[in-house]
Amino acid sequence: MASILNPYISLRDNAREALAFYAGVFGGEPSIMTFGDSGFAADAGGDPVEAAKIMHGYLATPAGFHLMVADTPASMEHSSGGNISISLSGDDEAELTGYWTKLSEGATIVxxxxxxxxxxxxxILTDSFGVGWMVNITAAAA
Structure with missing residues (x-):
């Protein structure tokens, strides 16, 4: 398998919701492993709520995008956004405009x-999960 570079988004208690949202935007079937599934439930202090949180969520899309999300355990510090944006770019105007429209739901348009x-x-927008996105649609060659 070739190497893949993909975003890994750390969230606080809403990774499942975010993964479902991104699957609705980009397509694909999410894969989820909870802290309980992984055997790290003890690291969650034995708390069933913490054990049910997503340790590793993965989405491979029909367009070849790879996106990962995880819930940050309550015992760990969490800071959202601010220092990174995810960029979508290309020349397929319909596809990229469709992503923009779906990502815009509940977003702050920058x-x-x-x-x-x-x-x-x-x-540029910040989606409802606090993730920054940039979309650039290349102009048609004259």
């Missing part, structure tokens, strides 16, 4: 998806 000074369509 820059609307519109014509950029460099000629492409570009937008």
């Amino acid at each position: 820059e609307p998806l519109t014509q950029a000074p460099w000629g492409d369509r570009f937008g």
